[in-house]
Amino acid sequence: MFQATSYSGSKNEKYDLVIKQLKALIEDEPDQIANLSNASSLLNQFLDDVNWVGFYLWKEDQLVLGPFQGLPACVRIPSGKGVCGTAVADNEVQRIEDVHAFPGHIACDAASQSEIVVPILKDGEIFGVLDIDSPSKGRFDEVDEEKLIEFVQTLQKYI
Numbered sequence: 001m002f003q004a005t006s007y008s009g010s011k012n013e014k015y016d017l018v019i020k021q022l023k024a025l026i027e028d029e030p031d032q033i034a035n036l037s038n039a040s041s042l043l044n045q046f047l048d049d050v051n052w053v054g055f056y057l058w059k060e061d062q063l064v065l066g067p068f069q070g071l072p073a074c075v076r077i078p079s080g081k082g083v084c085g086t087a088v089a090d091n092e093v094q095r096i097e098d099v100h101a102f103p104g105h106i107a108c109d110a111a112s113q114s115e116i117v118v119p120i121l122k123d124g125e126i127f128g129v130l131d132i133d134s135p136s137k138g139r140f141d142e143v144d145e146e147k148l149i150e151f152v153q154t155l156q157k158y159i
Helices: 011-026 032-046 082-090 142-156
Strands: 052-059 062-070 076-078 094-096 114-122 125-134
Touching: 011 032, 011 142, 032 052, 032 062, 032 125, 032 142, 062 082, 062 125, 076 082, 082 094, 082 114, 082 125, 114 142, 125 142
Parallel strands: none
Antiparallel strands: 052 062, 052 125, 062 076, 094 114, 114 125
16 A cells, blocks of 8 residues: 655655655556556656646557546647657657747646656657646756656666
């Protein structure tokens, strides 16, 4: 059984704890959807000042909505479109301080002001992306980026 945790310590220490919790939640579960669901819930519980946390999965040459926490979202995103599609096309993290200044931003939740998207690979191929939105501009910093990459690297071992 999982209990909500009050995280204390530095930002790095808090992320280290949530990554440890992720591993404990998913290491014995082979089902991808169950693991992605728990991962999105865990991050949503952990992160402050976010309004959407979830996954888009690469299927049929496009991103398709996967497990998430937040308001209903866009279902399909082509490669190269919006922040998520750009992360896939470029195969690199997109950390956007102001989504309204991002060319081609796809607005799924009007409250979103900033966004971070981390590509997920499986066997060297794109599997999907972790997508997190915030209602505050500039919400995500270098530590968030570094630790969310580490979170995704941990998750990749179990999907």
